[in-house]
Amino acid sequence: MNELKHIAIIMDGNGRWAKKQGFLKRVIGHEEGAKRVREITIHASNLGVKYLTLYAFSTENWKRSDTEVGFLMKLMDRYLKNELSLFLENNVKFETIGDLSKLPKTLNETISYTKEKTAHFDGLTQVLAVNYGSKDEIIRAVNKAVSLKKEISEDEFDKLLDTKNTLPVDILIRTGGDKRLSNYLLWQVAYSELFFTNTLWPDFTKDKLNEIICEFNKIDRRFGGVK
Numbered sequence: 564m565n566e567l568k569h570i571a572i573i574m575d576g577n578g579r580w581a582k583k584q585g586f587l588k589r590v591i592g593h594e595e596g597a598k599r600v601r602e603i604t605i606h607a608s609n610l611g612v613k614y615l616t617l618y619a620f621s622t623e624n625w626k627r628s629d630t631e632v633g634f635l636m637k638l639m640d641r642y643l644k645n646e647l648s649l650f651l652e653n654n655v656k657f658e659t660i661g662d663l664s665k666l667p668k669t670l671n672e673t674i675s676y677t678k679e680k681t682a683h684f685d686g687l688t689q690v691l692a693v694n695y696g697s698k699d700e701i702i703r704a705v706n707k708a709v710s711l712k713k714e715i716s717e718d719e720f721d722k723l724l725d726t727k728n729t730l731p732v733d734i735l736i737r738t739g740g741d742k743r744l745s746n747y748l749l750w751q752v753a754y755s756e757l758f759f760t761n762t763l764w765p766d767f768t769k770d771k772l773n774e775i776i777c778e779f780n781k782i783d784r785r786f787g788g789v790k
């Protein structure tokens with residue numbers, strides 16, 4: 564068995580799921596996707612995973628229609644308000660990565676409130692990537708490094724990233740069939756095991772996650788060394 568502390572997920576395929584089900588609006592897929600966020604969070608928490616990092620909104624997602632962007636912002640706000648009790652009951656801490664300065668004020672307030680109420684928990688940390696882009700994160704970190712006016716090590720650079728409070732990603736999963744990283748955790752996945760599944764995010768149940776963990780446990784992780 565491999566040690567499993569951090570799972571990161573690119574939750575793709577919501578729009579296609581809605582179309583496949585015959586819904587006229589793509590956003591119904593996001594609504595269903597939010598239910599899987601809940602299910603996978605509880606499951607990861609029960610498995611003893613320490614970090615679950617979920618790509619909820621990328622720096623590129625602003626290119627979508629105003630209606631879809633607005634819907635996603637409201638959905639995240641509603642999700643956090645609803646899920647606070649789930650976090651409290653399951654010892655789940657809530658964190659974010661990404662540049663929150665461009666988000667609507669209400670969502671920012673809800674994010675701050677949820678972080679404050681769960682800050683003392685030490686079970687799973689659910690990390691939502693909101694207005695997150697790996698290149699944006701790296702450039703913000705580089706600018707902080709430059710202001711230090713000295714050469715820095717990899718470990719010191721790690722501490723300048725939004726993910727400074729997490730551990731290296733063990734498993735990265737992308738649902739929805741595409742095999743790309745879409746500007747997600749580019750630095751952090753240096754030695755992650757990558758899993759690409761055709762399952763659309765709203766169909767991604769805890770059994771699907773278990774199947775991936777089973778595959779992960781068969782991998783001989785050498786991190787560049789020899790065993």
Ligand code: FPP
Nearest residue numbers: 574575576577578579593596597619639642
């Ligand atoms: C990609 O699917 C998904 C997103 C851009 C948003 C992810 C959001 C959720 C899973 C729900 C909201 C999250 C929370 C935390 C409440 P897509 O729309 O690009 O799918 P497609 O490729 O089929 O069009």
